[in-house]
Amino acid sequence: MNINALLDWISGEHISLVLFFVGLYGLTARRNMLKSILSVGIMQAAAILYFLSADLAEDSVPPVGESVAGQAMADPLPQAMMITDIVIGIGVTAIALTLMIHLYHRYGTTNWQKARDKRHE
């Protein structure tokens, strides 16, 4: 395979799709709750990367301040949406980590399987 073709293939869009499924793999294959939370983080990062890199023109400038003639501005809408998502992501991750600490105090483990066994006791 041509190395240049490979380099061309590596774009934000493709990488984000790969990352998304890497995260999904982590969710299904790892038993530790902390790793599950990290996997969700990877999936969220993938979504953010996708929004920011899809449809991005090659030499566009950030949509901030005065526009310069002749230069295209990047679409501000995905960026605004992703700022919101990053904030939500932080909140959600914080809650998930808090729950994990509670779970650890209660069951003495962060392993999903063991916690489940203890729940049924």
Add this chain to the structure above:
Amino acid sequence: MMVPFYILILGPVLAGLALLALPLRWGKVLAPISQIPLAVLAGQAFLAVRRNGPQLQVIGGWPSSVGIALRAELLSLDLVMLSILLFACLLLYNAGKPYVNRTFLFLFLSFQGLLNGIFLSSDLFNIFVLVEVATVVISLLILFKPNSESIYDGSIYLLTNIVAMTFFLFGLGLLYKTTGAVDFDSLKRVIASFEDSERLILPYAFLMTAVSLKAALMPLFSWLPKAHGTPGAPTVVSAVLSGLYVKGGVYLFFRLQDIFEPVLDTRSLFLVLGLMTAVIGFVLAIAQKDIKLILAYHTVSQIGLIMTGLNMDHDYARYGALYHIINHAIFKATLFLTAGLVIEHYKTRQIGQIRGVWREMPAVALASLLAILGITGAPLFNGSMSKAWIMVGADQAWLGIALYVINLGTVISFVKYSSMLWGKAPGKAKRPFWGGPGHRLPALVCLSLGTLCLLGGVLSEPMTRLLFGVALPVDWSQYGRKTVVFLLLLFAGTAIYHFGLKRWRYLQQARDLDLSFHDICLTMAAFFAALVIVLKIWY
């Protein structure tokens, strides 16, 4: 002058914030009162929409494709009014409960605001934000009386729902790239004239995986009974989750199908999934011993029925399903509330240990019975009307038979559930009508909700005309036949339960069916893959 819709969303949140600053004594009184102005505003908006058609409001004066757009039409306002009615009842029910504190009232009222936002929003990204925040609020509410079981249940709920919403977000990104829009109006316009349907498959599959999990469709429902039936969750939280919040998923499904239908018509697929959900839901409900879990699994079954109705190619079935959304909210809330009182009184959740509710708490038993008659579709009750309209849409014989089987399953599961009403009470003396001290107000709330089940049936014709603006005729002359069919179902259900299912070994195994977090994630991935493959073959 049109009511600004954002008040319906911000109002409850601000009320909750204000209650944080006031003494709890006042909060308990003011929280139900806060629903009155909301009801007035929602009613005004409803009348305006009935007069002038759907209204769009964009906050901040941006163009509607960019700003936060709120859209009110009859269905969304119906659901908002339903949420106000239910929350008012639940807050009254809750007023005397010891665990209620200011944080609880704040979270509970914020949840109402988020819910109204989901119903009113006309933009997929805003819906994503609202659902994500609602997920966090709900997991806090589920864990409000933390015990060792509910921490595991709450964690499962939070993480599976976050994963689903990540699917949603990614699908939204793909959709934005293909269509350049995230709001309903633009999406509908762009997609209706879309040539290349193949490019919509991937975003559609991502979005639908998330929505199917939210709506608890087969095979993605296993988080729901855990969350709705967990021992630690306060009764009112179970009631609102099962009665109302799960309908948020169904509502999203309805909206998305409306957008994608011209290009990707998946109705037959979701019709079959709906039927399967309904069947597996009642089978698992019959297998349970915990009364809250019977009700929670039963929600899965009814969601399946609603999905079946929504995906039929018939207007009656569609409106029947929408009416069933409202009916189900009312009787399921009644059932959860009465179950909460029963659990409180008997100090157990095991159906086998609860006997003689009729003698012990007559008002609660009466409310339960009204709701049971509603949910099993007894003649004159609201469930029978919506189920009859869904039945009209069954254009093939097998579909009609499947619907009868589902109704039989509902009857069987409630024959089991209602066994707690009869029999000898443990106490000696007959109790006063309202039950023990402190039960008067909650029992009154349950009883009025139960009465609504009957009213919703008797007045179903004017109700649907008012709520949906359509005339759905009820054929009263068929009522004799319907009553006979119902009695036959009741008889068959009782016989099957007592002589067959009660001692059936496999049923015990079905009770132990419990997917772990990994299994849920794996089913989500499999559901997504299957959806992509099916759509690729079709288009």
